[in-house]
Amino acid sequence: MSQKPILIVDDVDTHLTLFTATLEAAGYTVLPARSQAEALALIDITLPGIALVDLVLPDGDGIALIKLLKDRDPTIKLIAITAFASVDRAVSAMRNGAEDFLVKPIEPDQLKATIANTLAGRSIGQYVQPYPVDDVEAEGHVGSSSLMQDIYSTIRAVAGSAASVFITGENGTGKVKAAAAIHNQSGFQDGAFVKLDCSTAAPDTIEAELLGQIGTREIPEKIGAAELAYGGTLLLDEICTLSLPMQARLLNMLQSGMITPIGATAGRPAEFRLICTSTVDPRAEVQSGRFRADLFYRLNVVPIHLPPLRARGLDVVEIAETELDRLCAREGREFRTLSTEVKAIFLDHAWPGNIRELMNVLWNAIVLHDGPVVNVTDLPPYLRGAQRSQKPSHLGGTSQAPENPFAGKTLAEIERNAVEAAISHAGGSIPTxxxxxxxxxxxxxxxxxxWGRPVRGGRKF
Structure with a gap:
């Protein structure tokens, strides 16, 4: 905890009350202020260690207050608060001394995590192992297809057990997010969620990264990921890249239930939930001899395969519209929906980069353009070109093409007709x-x- 109080400057009483109550419940001392004048009066009496400053104040600009606070005390840690998710405003605040920024509405857990990260000296986007599950956003965990609903059911079911889980899928399908969701719903959620990327760890350090190492005069002591995950979840990302000797060490740890660091003569209890991921097919790796069969069958208690985005049908549009809302709130853009042509391109595209590629496309569009509708001209060139290259495959042929029941209708008209027919067939029930x-x-x-059609009783979520 900080030895100095936390100053909160916000002219909205409900926000100030919520932020104050949240941080006081977490054990912090809080100095609430509703204006720049109140804030300056408070710091004349007590110097805070952290200040959260709304960028819009009734008697001055929050960025100017941030600069003033930093000039008075160069050691103070400053966090900007804004209801306008503007990158320009955030960058300006950071150039004047802010170390982080929060965008309203702010959840209590998000507020506490930001304070903890600021006290720990973490920069924006920097993960320090073990990192909180709250740092793992849930993009991609959207989708109403039966395929994904089955996967969500499996995640909920396995979360209640201690069974090992093996998650497979192409790059960008959300394997780490699924692992975090399992941890967050499990009995291990109070422990750390520790991720070790087996594909990026150096071969000569991977053993110490996993098991730890006893310190010597020449080599400092290292706590391994397995010990850091005590009481929590250990995620071994891309486990199939482990060498056969390391696979043997991992198997020995799992069989013995003991973690034996390099140089140690005695082991320590291995108490964690294990989740593994792989982009390549682990069964093929077993058949080729590159992965131990005994280790695979020990890990593969509950297998979960995340399908590629191209196999998820209309999920791609649902994900895109959901993430469009989130990103626009973050970046201060006005986009509200995708044009019919963009939806068609998204549904037709193969998405080799899966959800990660979709996120990058959306982010590119909203950073470079503004709405309210994302049009084809807002997309990256390679997707705009995909629309121009679409041509009927039967041109120049002699065979008679089958009659097209949608001839003369736009995709928007087809979509609306299908939706209204489904609602009528369901007796007016939107959920059905x-x-x-x-x-x-x-x-x-x-x-x-x-479409301007009123919904009786308003939207129901």
């Missing part, structure tokens, strides 16, 4: 219609609002 279409009810409510 959503299930029949393989989308979430919130997706249908959003479309109905966009």
């Amino acid at each position: 219609a959503a299930r029949s279409l393989g989308v979430s009810p919130s997706t249908l409510y959003r479309k109905l609002e966009g």
